[in-house]
Amino acid sequence: MTKLILRKLGWALLTIAFVLLLNFFLFRVMGDPTRLLKDPRLSQATIEAIRVRFGLDKPVINCFETLNPIKASLNACGVNPFNTQFAAYLSNLLKGDLGVSFHSQRPVAELLTERLWNTLLLIGAGQILAIIIGIILGLVAAWKARTVLDYSALVGSLTVWSLPTFWLGILLLFWGSNYLGLPLGGKETIGSGLTGLKRLGDIGTHLLLPTLTFTLVFIGEYMLIMRSTVLDVLSEDYILTAKAKGLSTFQILKDHALRNAMLPIVTIVALNLGFTVAGAIQIETVFSWPGLGLTIFEAVGRRDYPVLQGAFLLLAVSVVLANVIADLLYTFLDPRVRLA
Amino acid sequence: MSNKQQANLLEVRGLTVDYLTEKAKARALENVSFKVAQGSILGIVGESGCGKTTLMLALLRLLPQAGRIVAGEVLFNGRDLLRLSENDMRSLRWQDLAIIFQGAMNALNPVKTVEDQITEVLLRQNPNKTSAAKRVDELLEMVGIGRNRKGQYPHQFSGGMRQRAMIAMALACNPKLVIADEPTTALDVMVQAQILELLLQLRAELDLTILLVTHDLGVVAEVCDTALVMYGGVIAEHAPIDAIFNAPSHPYTQALLGAFPDHTKPKTQLLSIPGYPPKLDALPPGCRFAPRCSQVIDICQLKTPSLIKVSDGFASCHLLETL
Numbered sequence: 001m002t003k004l005i006l007r008k009l010g011w012a013l014l015t016i017a018f019v020l021l022l023n024f025f026l027f028r029v030m031g032d033p034t035r036l037l038k039d040p041r042l043s044q045a046t047i048e049a050i051r052v053r054f055g056l057d058k059p060v061i062n063c064f065e066t067l068n069p070i071k072a073s074l075n076a077c078g079v080n081p082f083n084t085q086f087a088a089y090l091s092n093l094l095k096g097d098l099g100v101s102f103h104s105q106r107p108v109a110e111l112l113t114e115r116l117w118n119t120l121l122l123i124g125a126g127q128i129l130a131i132i133i134g135i136i137l138g139l140v141a142a143w144k145a146r147t148v149l150d151y152s153a154l155v156g157s158l159t160v161w162s163l164p165t166f167w168l169g170i171l172l173l174f175w176g177s178n179y180l181g182l183p184l185g186g187k188e189t190i191g192s193g194l195t196g197l198k199r200l201g202d203i204g205t206h207l208l209l210p211t212l213t214f215t216l217v218f219i220g221e222y223m224l225i226m227r228s229t230v231l232d233v234l235s236e237d238y239i240l241t242a243k244a245k246g247l248s249t250f251q252i253l254k255d256h257a258l259r260n261a262m263l264p265i266v267t268i269v270a271l272n273l274g275f276t277v278a279g280a281i282q283i284e285t286v287f288s289w290p291g292l293g294l295t296i297f298e299a300v301g302r303r304d305y306p307v308l309q310g311a312f313l314l315l316a317v318s319v320v321l322a323n324v325i326a327d328l329l330y331t332f333l334d335p336r337v338r339l340a
Numbered sequence: 341m342s343n344k345q346q347a348n349l350l351e352v353r354g355l356t357v358d359y360l361t362e363k364a365k366a367r368a369l370e371n372v373s374f375k376v377a378q379g380s381i382l383g384i385v386g387e388s389g390c391g392k393t394t395l396m397l398a399l400l401r402l403l404p405q406a407g408r409i410v411a412g413e414v415l416f417n418g419r420d421l422l423r424l425s426e427n428d429m430r431s432l433r434w435q436d437l438a439i440i441f442q443g444a445m446n447a448l449n450p451v452k453t454v455e456d457q458i459t460e461v462l463l464r465q466n467p468n469k470t471s472a473a474k475r476v477d478e479l480l481e482m483v484g485i486g487r488n489r490k491g492q493y494p495h496q497f498s499g500g501m502r503q504r505a506m507i508a509m510a511l512a513c514n515p516k517l518v519i520a521d522e523p524t525t526a527l528d529v530m531v532q533a534q535i536l537e538l539l540l541q542l543r544a545e546l547d548l549t550i551l552l553v554t555h556d557l558g559v560v561a562e563v564c565d566t567a568l569v570m571y572g573g574v575i576a577e578h579a580p581i582d583a584i585f586n587a588p589s590h591p592y593t594q595a596l597l598g599a600f601p602d603h604t605k606p607k608t609q610l611l612s613i614p615g616y617p618p619k620l621d622a623l624p625p626g627c628r629f630a631p632r633c634s635q636v637i638d639i640c641q642l643k644t645p646s647l648i649k650v651s652d653g654f655a656s657c658h659l660l661e662t663l
Contacts, residue, residue, distance in 0.1 A: 236446055237441060237442075237446040237447045238446055238447055238448060238449040238450070240402065240441070240447075241439075241441055241447045241448070241449075242449070243402055243433075244400055244402055244433055244434065244438075244439045244441075245433065245434045245460065245461050245464075245509075246430045246431060246432070246433035246434045246435065246461070246464065247460065247461075247464070248430070251460075255452070255460070256449055256452075259451050259452075260449070260450070260451055333451065334450075334451055335450075335451060335453075335493040335495070336450060336451075336493070336495050
């Protein structure tokens with residue numbers, strides 16, 4: 001068991017290492033970002049100073065000559081490999097330094113951590129609701145397969161699933177703010193000076209509409225997958241055994257069908273975490289929710305490379321972590337995987 | 341072994357089951373009637389699709405959604421199971437009527453330990469966990485599974501062990517009637533023999549009544565007291581085991597025996613029965629076996645034969661009426 005966990009973690013680390021490489025070069029192939037500084041008031045000297053400040057004056061990497069075993073010498077092409085952008089990138093990363101935002105001049109790590117919590121709050125609330133409601137709906141629909149209940153759950157799920165996220169968000173925003181007096185956007189009322197429980201309540205009302213949008217968008221997927229999986233499971237021999245054992249419907253669903261049907265759901269949830277952030281970009285933009293998605297959206301517009309680079313790394317790491325967790329949950333849920 | 345004086349534990353009268361498909365209605369069982377004496381073993385034999393499994397599921401009222409019991413009575417200890425409410429039926433399942441599915445296949449839940457799956461039924465009766473744990477040990481010992489293996493999952497068991505675990509599970513609540521659905525299919529002959537031995541031994545110890553569904557005549561010959569030969573959803577012949585093997589009345593029983601190797605006689609030619617069992621949604625008029633019967637006479641094509649008393653048992657064949 002421990003060996004299995006270590007192996008999974010090893011693979012995860014390897015994946016992250018690869019992501020680190022890709023992430024670095026992805027933003028270097030776009031060229032020198034100081035080219036984009038078009039403000040005529042900036043002198044060449046100032047631009048040069050900015051380049052030095054952000055380390056853009058150094059070579060991206062050492063030349064490939066250093067890798068040649070015959071000429072092996074660290075200074076093969078007159079460049080100190082430790083004095084490159086790549087070396088700086090790695091050593092800064094190890095120190096937890098993701099650079100400084102071009103736009104706000106704040107450390108990227110600090111900015112992203114702050115935004116990440118907001119996104120996690122939104123995703124957490126939305127996903128948990130979607131998972132719980134979706135799973136229950138799917139389970140009931142499968143148990144009552146081919147009845148009015150099943151068909152209405154099916155049609156409803158397909159409908160909300162196919163709605164464009166931003167469009168649903170805008171509709172809900174309009175409806176919620178117009179008829180229910182819910183806030184138009186943001187995370188909390190700025191300058192309200194609320195503290196403690198009142199502040200939490202204020203955040204809650206701001207969270208309501210984005211969470212609702214999020215939940216609606218994801219419910220359909222979970223419901224549909226759950227329904228088809230449970231239908232499969234219910235036709236298994238061991239369900240007939242459970243019925244013959246005189247177990248109640250609830251016991252059969254809870255103890256025999258659910259656990260077997262959870263395996264695909266766990267996979268989907270883990271894979272979704274990556275897509276979730278994409279979904280969150282739309283929702284956060286519509287509701288001006290100061291999360292990671294909105295940050296990415298804004299950083300793209302401002303060509304704020306350090307922020308983008310940091311955000312991408314964060315997303316990649318969270319997807320890899322989610323997959324590791326899914327793998328481990330899998331071994332917990334399915335004893336057959338445990339020994340494999 | 342079976343005592344003629346003893347009361348019948350199970351009596352089935354005129355059981356008729358339909359399967360409703362989108363286009364047609366298939367009659368899977370028609371007018372099936374038989375009695376099973378307390379403490380006896382009844383073998384139910386027939387080709388695939390002759391209604392063996394349907395009969396067994398109908399007795400427990402576990403037919404799939406498309407199945408409908410159209411007529412009949414299933415008297416268990418004098419109570420008609422078909423008239424019980426769903427809740428009463430549920431409380432009877434496993435307490436009084438247990439079923440042994442093919443354990444080698446998927447009848448055990450792959451993600452629950454064997455112990456959990458047995459405990460589950462014990463807790464229905466008595467929510468005391470320590471006594472349940474004790475009973476699990478007892479049951480596993482009875483079927484010859486070491487108690488150190490009870491925490492394992494079905495996939496860690498061999499086919500024979502899974503079948504044993506299934507049997508242990510069926511016996512958990514001391515049922516009066518055990519229905520065994522092909523308990524030895526998909527097992528090798530050695531394990532098959534062990535499982536049958538175990539069933540016989542448990543029958544003797546616990547005074548079980550067993551319905552053994554199988555397509556293996558060898559199994560029937562070895563363990564059953566009486567046999568029910570089914571064909572196309574009806575009973576072809578129902579007789580004590582000696583009569584079935586030594587003096588079969590129905591041409592189908594005769595044909596089945598002809599298709600079965602007899603090791604006591606050297607070099608006998610095995611005979612196959614030409615054709616296929618009838619399609620249940622397009623049954624032939626008259627006797628269902630008529631199209632494949634070698635002794636067919638005119639009336640067979642016209643009139644359905646009824647189950648009539650022959651020397652030791654019952655059979656449904658026009659040839660026997662004319663005698």
